[in-house]
Amino acid sequence: MKQSCVLSFIYMLAGWFVFSSPVSAQSIPAYKNKNIPIPERVKDLLSRMTAEEKFFQLFMIPGEINKGEEEKYKHGLFGFQVSAGSSDDNAAQQLLKYNTHENAANLAKKINAIQRYFVEQTRLGIPMIPFDEALHGLVREGATVFPQSIGLAASWNTKLMEQVADAIADEAAVRGIRQVLSPVINIATDVRWGRTEETYGEDPFLSAKMGTAFIRSFEQKNIITTPKHFIANVGDGGRDSYPVYFNERILQEIHYPPFIDAIKKGGARSIMTSYNSVDGSPATANKKILTETLKNQWGFDGFVISDASAVGGANVLHYTAKDYADAGKQAISNGLDVVFQTQIDHYKLFIPPFLDGSIPQQRIDDAVARVLTAKFQLGLFEQPYVDEQMAADNSYKTAHQLLAKKAxxxxxxxxxxxxxxxxxxxxxxxxxxxxxxxxxxxxxxxxxxxxxxxxxxxxxxxxxxxxxxxxxxxxxxxxQHYTVIPATVLSHRNGNQKINGLKGVYYSNIDLSGTPVLERTDKNVDFHWTLYGPDQQLPNDFYSVSWTGNLHAPISGHFNIGLEGNDGFRLYLDNKLIIDQWEKKSYHTRLAPVQLQKDKEYTIRVEFKETNGNAHIKLIWDRDVENxxxxxxxxxxxxxxxxxxxxxxxxxxxxxxxxxxxxxxxxxxxxxxxxxxxxxxxxxxxxxxxxxxxxxxxxxxxxxxxxxxxxxxxxxxxxxxxxxxxxxxxxxxxxTFPLSEAQLPLVYNHAPTGRGDDYNNLSGQPLFPFGFGLSYTDFQFSDLNIPKVSLKKGDSCLVSCTITNTGKSEGDEVVQLYIRDILSSVSQPVMQLKGFERIHLKAGESRKVYFNILPEHLSLFNADMNKVIESGSFRLMIGSSSRDIRLKGNLLVE
The missing domain is CATH 3.40.50.1700 (Glycoside hydrolase family 3 C-terminal domain)
Structure with missing residues (x-):
């Protein structure tokens, strides 16, 4: 009861409650008057904003306000992923720490301090939105970690998902987090994709149901959700963010449905775009998907954010923009609302088109209005701060741990x-x-x-x-066939002083030329720079480095020494080039045999260049490595x-x-x-x-x-x-679990092949099919009842069957309904999930399960891409998995 009261009070404060003020409504600006409708408050505030203030409402970053840098934030900011890292760290490095080093009370205190600056020190006092990741638990110290999303999907239990999301939302609220960059509702069409774990699987229907349950729980507590990544960010071969060339049918049938439900049934107020291009246009600047589909066709009135550093990707990765300013111009003009970058200083790259008229003013104002509307809806203007004392209360911990076990x-x-x-x-x-x-x-x-x-x-x-x-x-x-060469055998000299480690010289170009941007001592060469560069003075995707010094041989003998990385690299030993891979290739390990003499020092030089971002480089050898x-x-x-x-x-x-x-x-x-x-x-x-x-x-x-x-x-x-x-x-x-990688991509809801689906030396059958899972007991399916043999278009039908636990143990069964359109004007999948119900039965117990077949379950996109219901027969299949169908029947649509 204590927990419930505390959280209810937080939501009341965060959403709409404000203390009465002796200041009359006439003496304050309209946008600060809580009694005026939000659209009017937005309009009033917009009319007072400068071009710079508008830009910064469309700019979000991780980090915090470092001492002495307050001036950079004088125009405001969309929001912060408030960092738990050191303020001396690169902001992107702080982001990648997943913010796990700040307990709830301290985080709330930090958020309040930052918020106080925006509310009390900026000209218009526009509060910022504290945001964070919350895929299967808030990524913060002391927050409960539930099963990964793919595991939650394996429960096939939307009620459980709601409970889990409620718990995560509660833990976010007490810390002052007002937006989460979750959930991932992409479709895992190829299990080679490294981010399959973050999804709810391969099926649009299951993903939509689980994602909507998650979203609804947060949005009902007035925390903004940001389903991602819009759209289809797994390309050929299951490679993350590779380009996709999907026609409208594939998008409408497979990839759009979870997002449509997220918005229309879940109430999601934000969407995050993906890194990939869609039919040649970067998702961050794709007018077709952002403006024509998302905003115009679906009526989405929330705001769209980019993924971290994705807007600049149009310039450096997709090569569709001449520079960062052009990339930002294209993105905002085509429907993106908020640019998500990793450092405050990146604003200089993106602000020019906001000031020179390159972006239509109407589009800028629309984007800002969407953000301001959300901030008014959150109640941030009335109550921008979180109660630090309540944040210290972790009385929910035991209940949430029990829920984590249940999940x-x-x-x-x-x-x-x-x-x-x-x-x-x-x-x-x-x-x-x-x-x-x-x-x-x-x-x-x-x-x-x-x-x-x-x-x-x-x-x-x-x-x-x-x-x-x-x-x-x-x-x-x-x-392990090799290790990183340690600092104990690496050195360089600064005058007469011998220093452990190598001298690193960093350049803002890719040919080690000109005046270095930075010189420093690096203990060893073992770096993975993902969203950020080696230093704030360098970009994340265009630089070169030279490491020089000496290698002390600890023993005499034969060694293999080399480099591991994913971009251009060279290695010199005693001024002899022993490894040369200067042109970028995929991730490679290159080793060269050398003979070393104990206690002798050899000059060593490593050269490295980065041209695309996500840099990896290691200086390695096989010393002290035994199998x-x-x-x-x-x-x-x-x-x-x-x-x-x-x-x-x-x-x-x-x-x-x-x-x-x-x-x-x-x-x-x-x-x-x-x-x-x-x-x-x-x-x-x-x-x-x-x-x-x-x-x-x-x-x-x-x-x-x-x-x-x-x-x-x-x-x-x-x-x-x-x-x-x-x-x-x-x-x-x-x-679906395939027998072999050669079968991929392999999903249950594929279209008919026209002929066979086997190779001459490999079956098309999976190892384990979608929906599969055994039990310690047995379940019998019987008594399929389809009360209406035929339906008129637009009618629904309540179908039922009986499930009996015929074993000796109590247990749960997930009853699954699949539908196939037997004859249609355009080819349809061999089967599609359209319902599921998880039930608990004691040994010998029976229960009726009902599925309400709605018109949307029988619809398709015809040749003109209009969603229609066609006359004809539909096969209804109920079973324990997509390959274990126990009951079948037909339904006729007149």
Missing amino acids: ALESIVLLKNIKNTLPLSKNIRSIALIGADATEARLGGYSGAGNEKVSILHGLQTLLPKTKVIYSEGVARKE KDANKIKQAINIAKGADAVIIVAGIEEGEFRDRASLQLPGLQEKLISELTKTGKKIIVVLIGGSAVNMTNWIDKVDAIIEAWYPGEQGGHAIASVLMGDYNPSGKLPI
Whole structure:
């Protein structure tokens, strides 16, 4: 009750409540009068704003107001992703820290201090919007981390999603966060995409339902959501932000539906664009999708923001703008409202067209009005500050941790269970638990630090105090063949002084010419500059660096020395060029053999250039690298031989900037599994990750497989409960698991092929289909009832069936409704999900499940791209997965 009262008070203050003031309405500007309708307040405020003030309402960044830099913010700002990093850090570096080092009370205090400057020190007192990431938990210290989005989608439970979103919104509100850059409602059409984990899967209907549930919870609490990335930011081969060449039909049928529901059913007030181009035009400046479709056709009246640094991408990546100013002009003119950059000083790049008339004034005013409308709706003009004392109250913590466990339980998918290997008996004497992921408790991308996150090892030990759980690290997810050369063997001289590390000389060009922008000592060469450059004086996408000094040989012998990176690089040893890859290629590791003599110093020079952004460069060698994996496998085998059961926890590597060409388990994890199967013990594999895994080489050798995704901070307890039978797994796959990468892209709702769908040496059948998931009990589907054999166009039909738990355990089943248009004027998918219901049944219990088939479920886009319902028959299919259909019937539309 205390929590409910506190949060209700916050929302009342944040939304509409203001203390009475002795100042009369006539003595204050109209825009400050809360009794005047918002459109009139917006109009009044707009009329008072200078061109500079308008620009800064369309400019957002991460960071904070550093001491002595207040003047830069005198015209205001759209908002801040208030950083938990040091104010001395590059703002983008602060952003990439995911802001996990600031507790709720301190964050609220910092936000209030920044807000006070904008309200009290700027000319018009326009408050800023504090925003943050909240994909599956607010990315802040002390915030609860729930299962990753793909795991939440695997629950197929929109009510659970609403509860999770409510909890995240509450934790955002107490800290003063008023906008979240979530959720991701892109369609994961290719599981090689590294950001599949952030999505709700491959299906538009499921993604729309889960995304809308998330959005509605936030918007009802007056926190702005920003569904992203608009639109279709996974290109050929599952590569993030690669160009897409989709016709209007593909966009309308596959990629637009979640965004339409986000706006019209969820009430989303902001949209974030994607980095990619759509049919040759950058999404940030694409008039067709931003203005004609989003704003005009759909009637979206919120504001559109870019992804971080995406507007400049038109210049440096898409080559459709001559410079940053031109890129900004194109973006705003074509429908973008807010430019999201990573540093305040970037305003200089984008402000010129706002001042010289290059952008139509009507378009600028429209964009500013959209932002101001949101700020009035948030109540920021009446109550810009958050209650710092309330922020310190974490009484919600226990309830949210219980919810995190519940969400993890419902997300877990049982993929294989031969001869009822699972659940294990609680009387089991010993368990061998093998794999680094058994102790790491990884949370997935865009996560906070978590609160006392629970590993699988801890979960099992807590649940089974009398069972001996023996842990072995197993093999790493990445084989280590080399290491970064350390500062202890690198040096350079400054006069007579010898300094550990190399001298780094940085240039604002790509040919190491002219006067350097920066000189400094770098301890070693091990850098990954993503959204930012090496220094604030350098851009993120156009510079070169030279590192020089000496390499001290610690021993005599044969070495392999080299560079790892994704742009142009060269390596000289004793002034001899030993590696030359000056022209940009994809990510490469280049090594050269050298013979070194102990205690001798060799001159070394590394040259590097960056032309596109997202720089990687490492100076590496194979000194002190030995293959420890063989010994770790032997250790794991010895432990397994003495145990009653073996649980292998295996994981994948993925994420932003980390698309996967191979879906196999990385490193030597497959070898570890294969060797352990030779022990003759029961082998259970628990998978940690956010996407599909190629299991061809080992699936037939193991007894049980669980997909646990990234299960959140309470994941260890949830996985233990499933393994030991305290909870009956009931998650269903929101993506298709292929047999092989050669099948990709592979989705269940594909169009008819015209002929076969197999290669001559590979089946078109998936390893595990969309919607698949086993249980410890069995469910029978019966009594399909279609009360109306025929419908008139525009009518709805309530269809029902009976589900019976015929097993011995209580459990959940996700009942899935698919529809196929049997004959249509344009080719339609072989099947499409149009309904689902998660139900709980005790052993022997039966329940009716109802699906209301609406006109929209039977509609299509005809040859003229008009949405219509055509006469004819529709096949209704109800089942436990897209490949396990238990009931079928037909519905005729007259």
